[in-house]
Amino acid sequence: MPHPLPPPRHDMADGHDFVKYEALGNDYLVIPPAAGQVAPTPENIRLICDRHYGPGADGVLYGPLPEEHGFGLRTFNSDGTECEKSGNGLRIFGRYLRDHGWTGEPEFTVRTLAGPVTVQLVDPAPGPDAPNAASLGGGHPGDGAPVRVSMGQASLDSELIGATGPRREMLRETLPAAAREWTATCVFLGNPHCVLPLDGTEVTEELARRLGPELAGHARFPGRINVQLMEVRAADRIRIEAYERGAGYTLASGSSACAAAVAAHALGLTGPEVTVEMPGGHLAVGISDAGEVTLTGPVRPVVAGRWAPAFRGRLAS
Numbered sequence: 001m002p003h004p005l006p007p008p009r010h011d012m013a014d015g016h017d018f019v020k021y022e023a024l025g026n027d028y029l030v031i032p033p034a035a036g037q038v039a040p041t042p043e044n045i046r047l048i049c050d051r052h053y054g055p056g057a058d059g060v061l062y063g064p065l066p067e068e069h070g071f072g073l074r075t076f077n078s079d080g081t082e083c084e085k086s087g088n089g090l091r092i093f094g095r096y097l098r099d100h101g102w103t104g105e106p107e108f109t110v111r112t113l114a115g116p117v118t119v120q121l122v123d124p125a126p127g128p129d130a131p132n133a134a135s136l137g138g139g140h141p142g143d144g145a146p147v148r149v150s151m152g153q154a155s156l157d158s159e160l161i162g163a164t165g166p167r168r169e170m171l172r173e174t175l176p177a178a179a180r181e182w183t184a185t186c187v188f189l190g191n192p193h194c195v196l197p198l199d200g201t202e203v204t205e206e207l208a209r210r211l212g213p214e215l216a217g218h219a220r221f222p223g224r225i226n227v228q229l230m231e232v233r234a235a236d237r238i239r240i241e242a243y244e245r246g247a248g249y250t251l252a253s254g255s256s257a258c259a260a261a262v263a264a265h266a267l268g269l270t271g272p273e274v275t276v277e278m279p280g281g282h283l284a285v286g287i288s289d290a291g292e293v294t295l296t297g298p299v300r301p302v303v304a305g306r307w308a309p310a311f312r313g314r315l316a317s
Helices: 042-049 087-099 130-134 205-216 254-266
Strands: 018-023 026-031 059-066 071-077 107-112 115-121 146-153 173-177 180-188 192-197 226-234 237-244 248-250 273-278 281-287 292-298 300-305
Touching: 018 087, 026 042, 026 087, 042 059, 059 087, 071 087, 087 107, 087 115, 087 146, 087 254, 087 292, 146 254, 173 205, 180 254, 192 205, 192 254, 205 226, 205 237, 205 248, 226 254, 237 254, 254 273, 254 281, 254 292
Parallel strands: 026 059, 071 107, 192 226, 237 273
Antiparallel strands: 018 026, 018 300, 059 071, 107 115, 115 146, 146 292, 173 180, 180 192, 226 237, 237 248, 273 281, 281 292
16 A cells, blocks of 8 residues: 655745756656645646747656555656657656655655566765755756666567567667668666667767657557667767657657666666766766666756746646
């Protein structure tokens, strides 16, 4: 049975309805259910994430929700769909829980649709911008301090990935799209990913925006799939451009970084410790002998706010 959540240690009477964080430019709004009034319907999520008519974000983190152990989290893409988990979203949520006093522990569990995840605050001490970050309601904002999450065990199993055809390991899979055949390695990390190793000149935002939608909705993946274009730069460094099935082109994606690192390692192109370069910045990915994946990188608070009455009137309860 889920246990009621303990009250946060910090005073939440300031009435914040949401807090925005960014992780390498991948931004999420954290909406605590305790604030009330806003249901996570597809219509509400789309309006909230709209960068012209709402606060704007790549997605919404709805939590904390009561769990027997740790904290529950629901993660939504900007198009209103719910996703299994997000690497950057989990790191943001972990920082939020610490900043806003839901936990004082440096390590704790967050339960997602894909199962439990361990979150570790690598450096919980306040950072150089602590006075500004503290105004968001947290006593330990640690602006830019790294947060590590365990992303679970990676798999190349086509059944887990949700691909059509016989069950197989999706290593060097041929995919026809955009009048060309592409060689992909597909990875399941609680959500599905399609990684295309390419020459560095092809790993561009333009190609990610053009090819991403076609591969994300490819007939081989009825449930849709996330797409990464990958350049291997060294045995411990890769570069990617990512297109997410529910958010589109993004400056950074934690789960995409992990999937690309797993694919590069499975192809024998890199070792188990990899720095992943993205337009928004760098993330560190580690892969254990058993295939367990960890993701480490910075998280920064952006703004906390309340719904304006007129905007709140447009949100379905």
